[in-house]
Amino acid sequence: MEQTGVPSASFSTITAPIFDGDNYQAWAVKMQAFMEGADLWEAVEEDYEVADLPNNPTINQIRYHKEKVTRKAKAKSCLFSAVSSTIFTRIMKKDSAHDIWNYIKEEYEGDERVKGMKVLNLLREFERQQMKENESVKEFVDRLVDIANKIRVLGTDVDDKKLVQKVLVAVLERVEATIASLENTKDISDIKLAEVLSAL
Structure with a gap:
């Protein structure tokens, strides 16, 4: 055959x-x-x-x-x-x-108005995220990436710079020294998400 x-x-x-x-x-x-x-x-x-x-x-x-x-x-x-x-x-x-x-x-699927409301709700959820005491950096980043991907699927872009900035601002004091050294070696806008993860 x-x-x-x-x-x-x-x-x-x-x-x-x-x-x-x-x-x-x-x-x-x-x-x-x-x-x-x-x-x-x-x-x-x-x-x-x-x-x-x-x-x-x-x-x-x-x-x-x-x-x-x-x-x-x-x-x-x-x-x-x-x-x-x-x-x-x-x-x-x-x-x-x-x-x-x-x-x-x-x-x-919903109409454009419904999609717009979903995006706004997800963006609010993204902004409210904070790292928990018992959470690893990877778990926190995974949560952020999951929300960002839901926003992207709805047609709104969330670039890696926004994710990096959110991680750098939201992580707890226990990793502040690492963040400071990372910020001293590179321009903040050039830091990739993978670099933040490996550094932390």
């Missing part, structure tokens, strides 16, 4: 990200990449119609027809398996992967 492209067996070990109703934007980016990698995104994006086979079709026409039908079915199945059972009950009657994708997008 002839094989083309990447063998499906190697891709099937990667599982689709599961959407449970939270953080739609991050899930949508991951899911689109997953479906592109599985060669299923076309069925979601284009929602193409599969024409009926002509009378006395050739082997190539039969193969092409079967491939198009199968791709649509796999895309739908993939989306069904990538959502929680609660969301599945809302989409199970949808006819195509395209319809499912659009329904989830309309239901969970």
Whole structure:
């Protein structure tokens, strides 16, 4: 049997990200990449119609027809398996992967005003973060990066300079001497997040 492209067996070990109703934007980016990698995104994006086979079709026409039908079915199945059972009950009657994708997008993405409010809330949360007494610098930075990534997914950039400044301002007294030596050796605007982490 002839094989083309990447063998499906190697891709099937990667599982689709599961959407449970939270953080739609991050899930949508991951899911689109997953479906592109599985060669299923076309069925979601284009929602193409599969024409009926002509009378006395050739082997190539039969193969092409079967491939198009199968791709649509796999895309739908993939989306069904990538959502929680609660969301599945809302989409199970949808006819195509395209319809499912659009329904989830309309239901969970929110309009620009809602996205703007989410960004503002996340920015406030970012600014309020303080390092806890029992927390390592890495744990604190991981918390900040997690919030920054949520903001980025919503389309607002949080550059590494802002993260570095937040870390340098918010870390506790126990690391102030290290910060002072770091600030003395480099211009503050040139310090990378990785350098702060390794120094601390």
